């Protein structure tokens with residue numbers, strides 16, 4: 001399959017593990033060069049870089065906290081120095097405090113909002129300053145908790161709702177500059193992130209049982225939708241959130 005992505009250059013934030021890793025490798029499968037952002041796990045990110053290069057694409061390792069504007073500026077300076085341009089930005093990195101409302105404080109809330117929502121702003125601003133080889137695509141990774149109530153998920157759910165709203169606002173403002181911005185929202189995916197859920201087993205069991213498609217969403221399912229949104233086949237899709245949940249959210 002030729003998705004006409006060969007030779008494009010992408011940054012995937014939080015690409016050392018889980019869904020970000022699957023997105024980075026899927027882009028590399030289509031010969032996209034990938035800058036891998038990570039924060040703590042250099043070894044895992046180095047492994048992803050090796051896998052990208054084995055697919056015949058270039059890899060660039062970028063350590064940095066996406067919620068820190070200076071880190072983001074440094075990451076983009078490194079991209080400019082190495083590639084002098086960027087065509088695709090995937091804002092995937094996320095974190096957050098999972099607690100009942102009664103235990104959540106404003107520090108938890110702001111910390112979660114900064115990483116999961118606010119970080120999109122400096123990432124996109126820096127992205128716009130780099131040259132591109134054609135139309136540019138931005139994809140943000142969201143979750144069903146943006147629009148549904150999930151136990152312990154108040155801060156993360158609010159941050160994902162803010163993220164999806166930012167996607168719409170940025171998409172409307174930046175479309176005239178040839179930038180398409182969308183989000184992919186996923187149902188439950190078994191990654192390291194789930195280890196932090198106090199109710200992990202119940203969540204996985206319920207997701208599996210209630211999903212019409214009969215199985216959990218995989219990192220590859222999410223990556224497939226992200227890759228599609230990065231292609232010119234999606235050229236008239238702007239400001240949307242595409243759900244990848246096996247039909248979970250269509251049930252009453």
Ligand SMILES: NC(=O)c1ccc[n+]([C@@H]2O[C@H](COP(=O)([O-])OP(=O)(O)OC[C@H]3O[C@@H](n4cnc5c(N)ncnc54)[C@H](OP(=O)(O)O)[C@@H]3O)[C@@H](O)[C@H]2O)c1
Nearest residue numbers: 014016018019038039040041065066093094143189191193
């Ligand atoms: N898992 C799910 O059920 C699920 C469902 C829907 C949506 N999502 C979304 O999918 C995306 C990826 O989730 P995941 O499950 O793959 O998560 P994960 O396995 O916990 O991986 C998180 C990734 O983000 C990076 N990261 C965390 N904080 C960062 C920061 N401040 N700056 C830069 N990088 C940071 C981590 O880097 P290090 O390895 O260096 O720490 C890691 O690469 C997130 O946006 C998440 O909300 C997940």
